[in-house]
Amino acid sequence: MIFQKLAAPKYFYPFAGKLLPWVAGLCIITLLTGLYLGLFVAPPDYQQGETVRIMFVHVPAAWMSMFVYAMMAGACAIGMVWKIRLTDTFVTACAPIGASFTLIALLTGSLWGKPMWGTWWEWDARLTSELILLFLYLGFMALQSAIDDPRRAARAGAILVLVGVINLPVIHYSVEWWNTLHQPASVARIDGPTIHSSILTPLLVMATAFKLLFVSIVLLKMRSAILENEADSRWLQEQGV
Amino acid sequence: MNWASFFNMGGYAFYVWGSYAIATVVLVLNVWLPLRRYRKLKQTLKQRYETSS
Numbered sequence: 545m546i547f548q549k550l551a552a553p554k555y556f557y558p559f560a561g562k563l564l565p566w567v568a569g570l571c572i573i574t575l576l577t578g579l580y581l582g583l584f585v586a587p588p589d590y591q592q593g594e595t596v597r598i599m600f601v602h603v604p605a606a607w608m609s610m611f612v613y614a615m616m617a618g619a620c621a622i623g624m625v626w627k628i629r630l631t632d633t634f635v636t637a638c639a640p641i642g643a644s645f646t647l648i649a650l651l652t653g654s655l656w657g658k659p660m661w662g663t664w665w666e667w668d669a670r671l672t673s674e675l676i677l678l679f680l681y682l683g684f685m686a687l688q689s690a691i692d693d694p695r696r697a698a699r700a701g702a703i704l705v706l707v708g709v710i711n712l713p714v715i716h717y718s719v720e721w722w723n724t725l726h727q728p729a730s731v732a733r734i735d736g737p738t739i740h741s742s743i744l745t746p747l748l749v750m751a752t753a754f755k756l757l758f759v760s761i762v763l764l765k766m767r768s769a770i771l772e773n774e775a776d777s778r779w780l781q782e783q784g785v
Numbered sequence: 786m787n788w789a790s791f792f793n794m795g796g797y798a799f800y801v802w803g804s805y806a807i808a809t810v811v812l813v814l815n816v817w818l819p820l821r822r823y824r825k826l827k828q829t830l831k832q833r834y835e836t837s838s
Contacts, residue, residue, distance in 0.1 A: 583791075594795035598804045605808065644811045652804040659800050761815055768823045771830060781837075785830045 551630045553770045554779045560763040567763065571756035578753050581746035589743075596743070598656040603731075604751040606649035608758060609677055610712055612642035616684075617709045620702035630766075632698040633773075635705070636688060637765035641758055643681035650674060661725050669718035670726035673711060680708040 549555050582600035589596035616638045623631030653671070654664045665671065684701050691697035719728045731737045737744055774780045794801040 588795060593797060595797045595800055597794070597801050601804050601808045641815055644815050648808045648811050651807050655800045655804045655807075659797055757812065757816075761819060764823055765819045768819065768826055771823075771826045775830060775833075780830070781834050785827050785834070 551628045553630065553774050554777075554783075556630060557767060557770045557774075557780070558783065560767050564760060564763045564767075567756055568760040571753055571760055574749055574756060575753035578746055578750035581749060586742050586746050592660060595656060595659055598652055599743070600746050600750045602649060602652040602656060603747055604754045605645045605652065606674070607751055608754045609642060609646035609649050609674065610715060611755070612638050612645060612758060613677065613680070613705075613708070613712060616642065616705050620705045623698065624702055632694070633766050633769045634762065635698070635701065637762045637769065639681055639685050639688070641761055643678060643685065645754070645758075646674065646678040646681060650678065657725070663725075666725050668724040668726065669722035670715065670724050673715040673718050676711055677708075677715060680704070680711060 550559060578600065582597055586597070586600075588594045616635050619631040619634045619638075622628065623635070650671075653674075657666070658664050684704050687704060688697050688701050691700055716729075716732075718724060719726050730739050731744065731747065739747075771780070771785060792798060792802075
């Protein structure tokens with residue numbers, strides 16, 4: 545099967561190398577388009593004025609913070625069941641990017657909250673659960689660097705990630721379950737988005753750009769990890785780096 | 786379009802541009818550091834394979 549073949553570093557390394565420039569190129573195009581639409585085309589909000597432009601960074605970053613975690617959890621589950629080593633490489637590559645998106649979501653949220661809510665921070669359900677997500681990422685990274693044996697590190701990390709999955713629905717539904725300052729979802733709704741296309745389009749384009757950026761960075765990091773792990777392998781010496 | 790009013794962001798320049806600046810710095814680091822590591826690794830291995838063969 546093609547997936548089993550691709551899971552071998554020997555095949556994944558050149559595959560990732562071929563894919564990377566296309567994904568990165570597409571990422572730059574969508575990023576520039578998203579920034580243009582968000583900063584120049586989208587109108588200011590009638591209530592929030594120009595601060596609404598913070599949304600084009602804040603919301604995609606917040607989506608990515610959860611998306612990356614879900615990807616990590618999926619890979620951890622697959623890795624535990626089928627013992628594919630490449631999933632460990634993937635999960636390790638994901639964690640710093642996931643933490644970065646979470647940090648961006650928290651900081652831009654704070655910069656948006658100050659002028660609109662009148663406070664940098666509030667210990668409410670949405671903000672607190674997102675902060676817990678940051679600690680889950682950092683905890684995973686700390687655990688990985690604390691355990692020397694890579695197999696044990698991967699397994700301990702996987703358990704942490706899988707236990708932490710419980711936080712994802714908490715983040716998503718926090719705005720419905722508790723009374724919070726944070727506004728409820730206006731895009732990921734069962735009855736469809738409730739925001740105008742002039743705002744929705746740049747939001748979705750930026751979200752796509754962030755996703756492509758995530759894929760690019762992960763492919764690059766996985767190539768590095770393979771170079772490190774397989775430095776003595778015959779295939780790498782024959783194939784060339 | 787008026788550039789001064791664009792940069793002023795209706796008086797919210799600090800919050801809007803602050804958000805974009807934070808995102809830019811964090812994401813650029815996420816690209817730059819792995820890229821540097823990859824290039825270093827590649828160079829080291831190339832030299833190693835050349836000397837051993």
